[in-house]
Amino acid sequence: GAGVSQTPSNKVTEKGKYVELRCDPISGHTALYWYRQSLGQGPEFLIYFQGTGAADDSGLPNDRFFAVRPEGSVSTLKIQRTERGDSAVYLCASSSDRNSPLHFGNGTRLTVT
């Protein structure tokens, strides 16, 4: 069906608030990735899911960041006690296997004021 869908496309929140970012991958893609991209930079790895489990979460910057994928499809990236430095575009990507192209969503632009 459609490509990777991310919602919301834009999110403005106040410092200290909690936010959830949603990713709906391509149907049947078992691998799901979250990246963070700052202006003028390449995407920075956050976490990788294979199925329901987080196979690699070493890119999460601190314990305010958490992601889940309970049924092996939709994933939610959760950020607690947001800080201004969290402002960035959060990209989600999925693929059918590790050697296939990543299919990216258009990202959620998070602005923490």
Added chain:
Amino acid sequence: KNQVEQSPQSLIILEGKNCTLQCNYTVSPFSNLRWYKQDTGRGPVSLTIMTFSENTKSNGRYTATLDADTKQSSLHITASQLSDSASYICVVSGPGFQKLVFGTGTRLLVSP
């Protein structure tokens, strides 16, 4: 440290001209190298994927080359079009880990 360096940082060319973008990497061991195109406000879109045994791969007007010995890759764009204006990102991965290493990209502007 695993790194991917791209040059130039930005480039302006006239419509119809060719251009070549460079990517040098230090990721080791190496599994594959990918080129992505990212339009403003959009997610990256895959152009090519090459393993260490592949020297060249084409996708329409885009041709990527790879020299695994010198750890260099290039992306050649032929007969550029206005729609080629975008950032082009080189991404390198090693076997056994999923943390693809992204370059910071080359911003290409094709002007009429």
